[in-house]
Amino acid sequence: MGELRTRFSGRALAVLAPARLATPVAWMPAARAFVIGELAQEAEQRRLFPWIAVAFGCGILIFFTATDGLPNVWAPLIAAVACLAVLPFLGAHPLGRAALIALCAVASGFASGTWRVAQVASPILSRTSIAPLTGFIEALDEREEGARLIVRVSTFGTLGAQDRPARVRVSFRKPHALKPGDFIAATARLLPPPEAARPGGYDFARDAFFRGIGAVGSLLGKIEVRTPPVPVPLDLRLAAAIDDARNGLTRRITDANGGQAGAVAAALVTGKRGLITQETNDVLRAADIYHVVSISGLHMVLAAGVVFWLLRAGLALIPYAALHLPIKKYAAAVAMVGVTAYCAFSGWDIAAERSLIMTLIMLGAILVDRPALSMRNLALAALIALAREPEGLLGPSFQMSFGAVAGLIAxxxxxxxxxxxxxxxxxxxxxxxxxxxxxxxxxxxxxxxxxxxxxxxxxxxxxxQPFGLIGNALTLPLVSLAVMPSAVIGILAYPFALDLPIWWTMGLAVRGMLMISTWISGFGQATLVVPAFGAGAMMLLATGLLLATLPVSRLRWLAVGPAILGVGFAAASERYDIYIDRDGNGAAVRDRSGRLVALGKPPAFVLEQWLKADGDPRKPADLAGGASCDRLGCTVEAFDGRKIAWVKDKRAFPEDCARADLLMTPRFAPQPCAAALVIDRAYLGRYGATALRLTKGTPLVAHARADRRSLPWRSRGRLEAEDTGGAIPRTANQVPLNPNGPEEPDVFVEPSPESLQ
Structure with missing residues (x-):
């Protein structure tokens, strides 16, 4: 092992080590010189700028994960300005200057989150209600049965402006002759946007808040189209006109092709995905090409590329233009206009907006004679996207699109x-x-x-999707060479009514794409479901990706540590044994077989989230029949022998309180109740969806509202339930619903891989 020596210090015990490593003087200067040399290479290659975007994102994360209430926007802005003010006095201290710039970026990211919340804040419905609704239709998405509407609310019951949601998303099943811009009146069943179905799960309430949606639900009975009581606002007229044009083009494309090929082709052009069946969605996901259906980076790049290529090729045919004009820049400028118009027509979806920003920056780089695809441009696009929509940092669309492009550039x-x-x-x-x-x-x-x-x-x-490589390799050439060029040419031909042959040609390519996807979905294990892992493992994996892609020097090897730790923590994540619905309408319990069984009637979407988190590939319907149920409730024996009860009717409380180890109910449980742990309506009102891990002794409990923070997208009704011990005050002209009544309407939207580009 070589010569050993012992080195003592005032603060440490004796340490044995190889001679060349034992003395800090022998290796620390070399390490310091190595780091300085690598950082110098990073600076020379202009790879330090992307870390400003990373610091900006860290500020956003601090805002979303640590604040309780809404901070004053001036506090982080003053901190950022203070950092910039000190910067000129540091002189030749590069590390100090870098630290101050990073702190300035962190404060700016924090400020962007604060500003964004203040800008979009609007009332959220406090409790489930049925009342008359009137308002303007902002957007309409046709579905196989009925449609889904975004309604700008004028009145809802007798709620005042301070309590009435500004926008609601509602669905109806029976066909009605409605169009965007109509002023409608109907009876609506609305509920607050649902929070996470499990601890650490997708929070629909947060996404709805940033989209200005204060309630979701369904329309009941007759829908009347009335004369607007006030003039239609200009922004609403514009949004309605664009949405109506999108719906018209969607119908034209579907009529030209028919079936699911027409529905998918229309979604590729207009972004309207309501006519795509769940079976087709599953097939596309199994082939890992569902991102093609969503208007995002792939569409923006291909649309801009087609316009760029067509114009540049056309100008190149003109001798004078080819010899004397910067036709490449002209083509890039026109492509910027064209892709912006396409994004506006496709509905300004959040994923499309971020992709548009990235595409515009890369086309703009051509105008100023810079490399179009560079890490610096990507960082600039990320900064602009996060400054506009800081909440996007928490969603899969931003993470996957920018992660993919960073990997491709690296x-x-x-x-x-x-x-x-x-x-x-x-x-x-x-x-x-x-x-x-x-x-x-x-x-x-x-x-x-x-x-x-x-x-x-x-x-x-x-x-x-283990066969996603095959799916993308076989379908993306069709999309790039046939589908998207047809989409651009078809849109140009649409005003002249010469587009039907083009949509039919596009449909042939889409049919080929669906055939390939169906073939791949037939492979065994085409979709593998893995247990959910925590945010800590995700942060380590994201850090590993950043360290692997942003540096150009040997500092990239620093990514190995976080990546290995992230994979290890993700693989070692422990599953929960009991999931309880946020409203107490049902639960899932791991029984003697080691698999989850359902109690009560939780919504199918919630059951699907629980199964995925457990790494269980079964469908929600497969959970039925594992528990003993009657009209009063359900009981089941957990895998460790504990008796679990779910109470639907109050008449079951005396018996179940006496025999159950854990009692769950959507009602208020009586006091006292002898069960070791009682989770009732008051408990769920405080903590939201709950999950338990059954260990020896006291179970480990996790909550969707574990932090108990006051957040603007959390329903005030739940906060009032906490303050009043569970009793939620009634609002005039709002009809409270029995917790044992019908299931929630089809208002949930599963987050999907909208973009890989």
């Missing part, structure tokens, strides 16, 4: 497929080399994007 030199190119060889050899290069480049690009997005996709959706 691996760009290996993605060009030049390994198969042979200069100076014969015609046949050159063409074979070009073909192999294209195939190799497509496969490697897909693989890099999948690796970069895998941590985020697994964290949010608990699924892995």
């Amino acid at each position: 691996c760009a030199r290996w993605l060009n497929g030049r390994f198969f190119r042979r200069e100076g060889t014969g015609w046949l050899a050159r063409n074979i080399g070009l073909a192999l290069s294209a195939v190799f480049g497509t496969l490697l690009t897909t693989l890099v994007a999948q690796i970069a997005t895998a941590p985020f996709a697994t964290f949010h959706f608990q699924t892995i």
